[in-house]
Amino acid sequence: MNQEIKTHGVTERHINNSEQDRIIEELTRDGFSLVRGCLLKEEVDYASRRLDEIYGAQVQEFGEDNIGLIHDRHIVRSMLAFDDFFLHRIACNECLLEIVKRVIGNNLSLSSQVGILNPPSGELYQTAWHRELQYQHFTISRPIALQTLFAIEPFNEVTGGTFFIPGSHLHEMFPSEEYVHKHEVQIICEPGDTVIFDALAYHRAGVNRSNSIRRAINNLYTVPLIQQQINFSRMMGGRFADDPFLSGLLGYRWQTADSVIQWRREHLQRKLSV
Numbered sequence: 001m002n003q004e005i006k007t008h009g010v011t012e013r014h015i016n017n018s019e020q021d022r023i024i025e026e027l028t029r030d031g032f033s034l035v036r037g038c039l040l041k042e043e044v045d046y047a048s049r050r051l052d053e054i055y056g057a058q059v060q061e062f063g064e065d066n067i068g069l070i071h072d073r074h075i076v077r078s079m080l081a082f083d084d085f086f087l088h089r090i091a092c093n094e095c096l097l098e099i100v101k102r103v104i105g106n107n108l109s110l111s112s113q114v115g116i117l118n119p120p121s122g123e124l125y126q127t128a129w130h131r132e133l134q135y136q137h138f139t140i141s142r143p144i145a146l147q148t149l150f151a152i153e154p155f156n157e158v159t160g161g162t163f164f165i166p167g168s169h170l171h172e173m174f175p176s177e178e179y180v181h182k183h184e185v186q187i188i189c190e191p192g193d194t195v196i197f198d199a200l201a202y203h204r205a206g207v208n209r210s211n212s213i214r215r216a217i218n219n220l221y222t223v224p225l226i227q228q229q230i231n232f233s234r235m236m237g238g239r240f241a242d243d244p245f246l247s248g249l250l251g252y253r254w255q256t257a258d259s260v261i262q263w264r265r266e267h268l269q270r271k272l273s274v
């Protein structure tokens with residue numbers, strides 16, 4: 001039991017009434033929070049196998065050399081368009097989706113879903129510090145984009161668990177080298193655990209010094225002002241278009257209208273169906 005914290009002259013303070021509140025407080029203050037046990041062991045095993053299979057098919061489709069040329073080696077893209085498991089159990093995971101909705105609102109879109117197959121001792125692009133909203137040096141009073149990073153293998157010092165700079169989503173500039181060395185924090189967690197983080201928080205993959213692949217899955221949720229990286233609704237070919245939430249998540253609802261008449265028709269249809 002923690003000792004009660006004494007304060008002096010404090011008239012406003014944050015009070016958490018649930019575990020979800022605690023995670024949201026940490027996420028908004030530090031820029032990231034660890035959520036334990038989002039997947040069962042058999043789901044972790046399934047995700048691991050399917051990541052390798054889908055990556056194999058994507059490499060075959062595009063060519064190993066071409067994937068290398070665009071620095072996309074060891075990256076699996078848009079798994080949910082190939083296997084509903086990645087839609088229902090990963091993008092819509094019940095441990096995380098409620099938190100995402102509470103923080104950025106119900107109107108949201110999935111900008112990208114990516115599998116990362118961090119190879120042993122391999123240098124991935126992601127080992128360099130970055131924010132997911134790349135080239136952006138602004139901050140914002142409320143989060144507009146969140147990520148969920150699922151550990152499919154153990155994240156630790158040897159496998160190269162992800163590093164974060166606490167509070168970096170609240171500052172426009174990337175900090176100094178001294179600050180980074182002093183304050184970077186490595187995530188240590190088990191398969192099935194997930195880091196939820198603000199897409200403006202600086203992070204990087206650690207270098208994998210183990211003998212095996214460190215797999216992870218990264219989902220980027222945004223307010224629908226931000227364009228999707230890959231058009232999931234087109235890839236889904238109409239599936240889930242009638243689902244009130246999934247039509248937004250997959251981007252059906254936020255498509256740019258082709259004409260004024262189409263825009264008006266869509267709005268009329270929505271009005272009439274309420």
Ligand SMILES: O=C(O)CCC(=O)C(=O)O
Pocket residue numbers: 114116118126132160161162163203204205206216218
């Ligand atoms: O693999 C990791 O630990 C981090 C991945 C990452 O930085 C990213 O996908 O943007």
